[in-house]
Amino acid sequence: MSNTLVLADVVQILISLAEDLEAAKDHLNELDAAIGDGDMGISMSRGFRSVREGLKDPPQDIRQLLMKVGLILSNSAASTAGALLSTAFVRAAREVQNPASVTLSDV
Numbered sequence: 001m002s003n004t005l006v007l008a009d010v011v012q013i014l015i016s017l018a019e020d021l022e023a024a025k026d027h028l029n030e031l032d033a034a035i036g037d038g039d040m041g042i043s044m045s046r047g048f049r050s051v052r053e054g055l056k057d058p059p060q061d062i063r064q065l066l067m068k069v070g071l072i073l074s075n076s077a078a079s080t081a082g083a084l085l086s087t088a089f090v091r092a093a094r095e096v097q098n099p100a101s102v103t104l105s106d107v
Contacts, residue, residue: 003104010065010102011058018048018055040081047077047085061099066092 005013021028021044028041054072059065070089073082096102 004101005062005104005107006101007058007060007062007065010062011055014065014069015052015055018052021045021048022052040079043077043079043082047073047082050076062102063093063096063099066090066096 025041025045028044029038030041032038032040050072051069054068059068066089070086070093073089074086076082077085095106097106
């Protein structure tokens with residue numbers, strides 16, 4: 001098993017993450033209702049559905065991909081978690097040294 005991820009690997013990871021978060025929508029709402037307003041699942045589902053749609057035409061390098069995901073989340077996941085994840089993806093994009101691949105230690 002290689003410890004290097006190329007663009008296609010990162011896209012697949014993001015698609016899987018989006019599918020998992022969309023499937024967990026109701027459970028996330030239940031968890032959030034115990035301490036908040038109960039809409040985290042809605043926000044994450046909406047945000048990552050938009051990410052999944054945006055990945056149908058991914059950029060050609062990992063740096064641009066992470067930046068695109070961050071911007072999509074910023075525009076579509078109106079919540080504290082959405083803002084935090086958006087910021088994380090944008091900052092991760094800035095840290096990518098090699099836009100063609102990242103190692104697991106980079107991640």
